[in-house]
Amino acid sequence: MATLGELERAVMDLLWAGHEAATANTLRDLLAQSTRAQDGTAGHVGKDLAVTTVLTVLSRLERKGLVERERGTRPHRYQAVSSRADHTAELMHEVLGSAPDREAVLARFIGSVSATEAETLRKLLEHS
Amino acid sequence: MATLGELERAVMDLLWAGHEAATANTLRDLLAQSTRAQDGTAGHVGKDLAVTTVLTVLSRLERKGLVERERGTRPHRYQAVSSRADHTAELMHEVLGSAPDREAVLARFIGSVSATEAETLRKLLEHS
DNA sequence: GCTTAGTTTCTACATGAGGTAGAACAGCGT
DNA sequence: ACGCTGTTCTACCTCATGTAGAAACTAAGC
Numbered sequence: 001m002a003t004l005g006e007l008e009r010a011v012m013d014l015l016w017a018g019h020e021a022a023t024a025n026t027l028r029d030l031l032a033q034s035t036r037a038q039d040g041t042a043g044h045v046g047k048d049l050a051v052t053t054v055l056t057v058l059s060r061l062e063r064k065g066l067v068e069r070e071r072g073t074r075p076h077r078y079q080a081v082s083s084r085a086d087h088t089a090e091l092m093h094e095v096l097g098s099a100p101d102r103e104a105v106l107a108r109f110i111g112s113v114s115a116t117e118a119e120t121l122r123k124l125l126e127h128s
Numbered sequence: 129m130a131t132l133g134e135l136e137r138a139v140m141d142l143l144w145a146g147h148e149a150a151t152a153n154t155l156r157d158l159l160a161q162s163t164r165a166q167d168g169t170a171g172h173v174g175k176d177l178a179v180t181t182v183l184t185v186l187s188r189l190e191r192k193g194l195v196e197r198e199r200g201t202r203p204h205r206y207q208a209v210s211s212r213a214d215h216t217a218e219l220m221h222e223v224l225g226s227a228p229d230r231e232a233v234l235a236r237f238i239g240s241v242s243a244t245e246a247e248t249l250r251k252l253l254e255h256s
Numbered sequence: 257g258c259t260t261a262g263t264t265t266c267t268a269c270a271t272g273a274g275g276t277a278g279a280a281c282a283g284c285g286t
Numbered sequence: 287a288c289g290c291t292g293t294t295c296t297a298c299c300t301c302a303t304g305t306a307g308a309a310a311c312t313a314a315g316c
Contacts, residue, residue: 007304051262053304074313076263088223092233203291
């Protein structure tokens with residue numbers, strides 16, 4: 001499955017931020033951002049990493065299909081293939097999909113959702 | 129997180145079956161069942177495993193909090209702590225929970241649900 | 257053209273999870 | 287006391303992930 005490690009997730013957080021801003025990041029960007037990110041912030045990494053470390057992670061994320069790399073430009077540009085929300089929703093479907101009793105799962109899932117979110121869901125379901 | 133390996137999942141599948149039937153399984157039960165399980169069936173394991181292998185897995189699942197073991201009886205009794213549906217729903221919440229943009233995620237999630245399931249969801253949300 | 261600083265690729269090592277199982281120990285029925 | 291079955295301990299292998307050095311590569315200036 002597409003389960004991410006801690007560092008992978010941090011890098012994805014940075015890339016996802018760029019995704020919202022429709023920005024393709026370079027390695028340098030990412031390093032700068034990761035240095036800037038504070039504890040608790042998305043993309044936070046508690047230490048200084050070697051450039052190669054980040055590149056390795058980027059390659060692995062690319063292999064996993066989460067990151068796309070523009071090889072044409074000179075510093076390559078890296079960007080998340082899909083938004084964080086899309087990715088998370090997909091993950092939820094993956095989790096759900098492996099169940100033979102989807103209905104039961106959905107029932108439990110709905111059962112433990114906050115009142116406000118239940119409201120949100122109701123609204124979302126009106127249209128479809 | 130509670131991400132399971134292949135064998136762990138197979139064992140959980142057997143235990144979950146027992147959970148529905150309100151049955152606590154012994155090691156022997158599980159081995160017999162796993163041998164019986166056919167390809168595609170829940171709890172399927174393609175080969176004969178050593179007893180210790182299954183026991184190790186059970187211990188790890190116990191450590192993860194997914195399995196409870198009755199140590200009083202002589203062959204110990206093993207059982208799933210919660211139903212598969214509960215577990216899966218919990219997993220979905222975990223996935224969702226790590227997102228800062230829960231609403232957006234829910235929107236995407238709902239967006240890619242089948243029509244029939246959307247209907248199910250609507251019904252489920254009526255009561256709450 | 258040649259050096260240089262930043263980029264990318266290759267290769268490597270450490271750690272931890274999970275699959276797998278032997279060795280040894282413990283309790284029960286005979 | 288003996289042996290069978292279940293349990294515990296320990297161990298090994300593989301793979302994912304974190305981490306990074308060494309080397310190859312490239313654009314830009316001198």
